Amino acid sequence: INYQTYERSLIPMPSNGLTIEKSNNSLVFMPNEILEEIPRNLFDDNLNGLIDENNGASIEIAPGVFEDIYLYFDPISGEGLKYIDYKSGIGIGNFLIDESREDGIDNDGDWNQSTDDVGIDGMPGSGDLGEGDGLPTSGMGSDLPGEPNIDKTDVDESDQIGLSSFYYFNFGVGPQMNDDDRIWESMLPGYFNNSISNTDADFLFSSGYFPLQSNQTERFSIALLFGDNLPDLVRNKQTVQTIYNQNYNFAKAPDLPSVWAYAGDNYVTLYWNDIAEQSVDRITGEDFEGYKIYKATNTQYTDSGVITDAFGTPKFNIPIKQFDEINEYEDFFPGHVDGIQFYLGSNTGLVHTWTDSNVINGHRYFYAVTAYDHGSIEKEILPAETSKFVTMDRGGRVITARNVITVVPDAPSIGYVPAPEKRDVYPI
Numbered sequence: 001i002n003y004q005t006y007e008r009s010l011i012p013m014p015s016n017g018l019t020i021e022k023s024n025n026s027l028v029f030m031p032n033e034i035l036e037e038i039p040r041n042l043f044d045d046n047l048n049g050l051i052d053e054n055n056g057a058s059i060e061i062a063p064g065v066f067e068d069i070y071l072y073f074d075p076i077s078g079e080g081l082k083y084i085d086y087k088s089g090i091g092i093g094n095f096l097i098d099e100s101r102e103d104g105i106d107n108d109g110d111w112n113q114s115t116d117d118v119g120i121d122g123m124p125g126s127g128d129l130g131e132g133d134g135l136p137t138s139g140m141g142s143d144l145p146g147e148p149n150i151d152k153t154d155v156d157e158s159d160q161i162g163l164s165s166f167y168y169f170n171f172g173v174g175p176q177m178n179d180d181d182r183i184w185e186s187m188l189p190g191y192f193n194n195s196i197s198n199t200d201a202d203f204l205f206s207s208g209y210f211p212l213q214s215n216q217t218e219r220f221s222i223a224l225l226f227g228d229n230l231p232d233l234v235r236n237k238q239t240v241q242t243i244y245n246q247n248y249n250f251a252k253a254p255d256l257p258s259v260w261a262y263a264g265d266n267y268v269t270l271y272w273n274d275i276a277e278q279s280v281d282r283i284t285g286e287d288f289e290g291y292k293i294y295k296a297t298n299t300q301y302t303d304s305g306v307i308t309d310a311f312g313t314p315k316f317n318i319p320i321k322q323f324d325e326i327n328e329y330e331d332f333f334p335g336h337v338d339g340i341q342f343y344l345g346s347n348t349g350l351v352h353t354w355t356d357s358n359v360i361n362g363h364r365y366f367y368a369v370t371a372y373d374h375g376s377i378e379k380e381i382l383p384a385e386t387s388k389f390v391t392m393d394r395g396g397r398v399i400t401a402r403n404v405i406t407v408v409p410d411a412p413s414i415g416y417v418p419a420p421e422k423r424d425v426y427p428i
Contacts, residue, residue: 001044001051006211008049008086018047039190042209049086051209052189099158101151101219104138108157111136116148149247155221156245159210164189167204174202228313235338253384254279254288254371256403261367263409268365269355272403276371276386277350284381287373290324290345292385293354294368299390299398301366310339317388319370320356323348329374333383342383344374359409366390368404 001008003022017030022043029035035046037053044051084091084098091097099107118124119131120138122145130137130147139146139153146152167174167186175182187206212218223240227233243250254276262269270293277288294317296304305318315338324330324345332341359365368388375383389401398406412418 001049010086039188050083053083097159101154101157102140104140104151106136106150106154106157108154110154110157111147111149116150118147120144120146122147122153153247155219155247158219161207161210163205164208165191165204165206166193167191168193168201169203171200171202174204231311232313249283251281251283251373251375251381251384253386254281254373256386256401257291257369257371258402259367259369259405261405261407263407265411266359266361266409267355267357268359268367268407268409269353270367270369270405271353272369274350274352279371279373281373284373284376284379287375288325289327289329289372289374289383290322290350292319292370292372293321294318294366294370294388295320295356296366297364299366299392301368301388307340309337313338315340321354323351323354325350333375334377335375335380335382337382342372342375342385344383361410362408364406364408366400366404366406370403 001020003020013029013031015031017028020027020029027043029047037050038045039052042051084094086092113134116136117130117132117134119126119128120142121128122139124131136150137147138151140151148154149157151157165187175186177183183204186204187208189206189208207220210218221244223237223244225233225236225240227236255278257272257274257276259270259272261271272291276291279286279288281287294301294304296302296317301317304320306314307316307318309315322343322345324347326347326349329344330347332343335341356365356367368390370386370388372383372385375381386403387401388404390404390406391399393399400406
């Protein structure tokens with residue numbers, strides 16, 4: 001290995017030995033010498049082209065219980081990351097092992113001529129370089145993005161090394177942030193631990209090794225995942241991986257509507273604008289479908305009803321009212337996620353005001369008006385709905401998005417007489 005460029009060369013062992021220069025040191029290897037890899041020294045000790053390879057590591061999944069995992073591909077179990085065997089040549093023809101977003105090559109083969117052949121500016125119809133030529137056009141070396149699904153515009157066209165170490169420790173016990181040596185030791189590939197629980201803990205995680213030359217840029221993506229249980233966590237990981245593989249180009253919900261309210265005597269009237277109806281999705285176009293209204297007495301919407309998936313995991317709340325366009329989209333969307341189907345409505349027609357008479361004076365209510373689209377069966381895109389953000393700080397101050405409002409209905413003041421609806425008007 002050339003430790004300046006990290007280029008590999010396959011050569012016969014010289015009869016007088018081999019000298020390798022690294023970090024101002026000269027290392028000599030002799031014929032018939034037994035070579036073993038020394039972990040975590042950033043050097044290819046056994047001259048197989050791999051630096052600090054690790055064919056297995058044990059994770060303490062519970063006190064005294066260990067499970068083997070593989071950083072590199074294990075031919076017996078079939079687990080782990082695939083790699084290039086520089087002696088046998090296995091893996092050299094696999095372009096996915098050493099991908100790059102700056103080589104002008106569609107490494108993962110996901111460029112589609114029918115949809116992506118739009119030229120180096122990424123915009124169809126401009127007639128620029130590469131448009132309609134039947135070949136993927138990269139934006140490497142230029143200020144232009146290039147065509148979709150190659151180099152700059154293809155985030156998964158890179159080496160997904162994955163998590164190579166994870167150090168989980170009690171707060172105050174692990175390495176200090178100014179202790180560079182211990183931080184480095186804790187992040188070296190091949191170290192995993194997971195033996196503590198139910199504690200205030202911190203963790204260090206890393207991904208490597210990979211060469212980083214002077215003035216070289218490397219991009220990285222990180223996802224922090226959570227789940228109600230292990231199966232839910234795995235499903236969330238699969239969802240995040242899909243989003244990543246699609247270059248983050250997933251469909252989005254319509255714009256948030258703005259909502260206002262009038263609180264009366266045992267009733268609340270909501271009003272909202274039509275800005276969501278003007279939304280245009282960059283993938284599915286003009287796909288606005290309707291509004292849903294949610295009502296609750298707390299910021300978590302716990303009393304508005306809960307919709308779970310087939311695994312019993314809470315996913316959605318139940319709206320108190322729904323209005324949708326009169327069109328061909330109604331009832332349940334054909335696709336589903338974990339057993340949940342999205343209800344598109346019953347062609348009620350759109351409105352921009354609604355009165356709730358099922359309220360009690362003096363009680364505080366939270367109302368959210370969300371907008372949703374109808375998705376796309378052809379493109380396998382599920383309907384998307386806006387959020388309904390509301391929270392309360394430690395001082396009791398309620399913070400909401402513009403589509404959520406807090407209302408307290410109340411009786412009119414004693415002695416209040418409403419103005420007559422109609423009266424004669426005389427000039428003075």
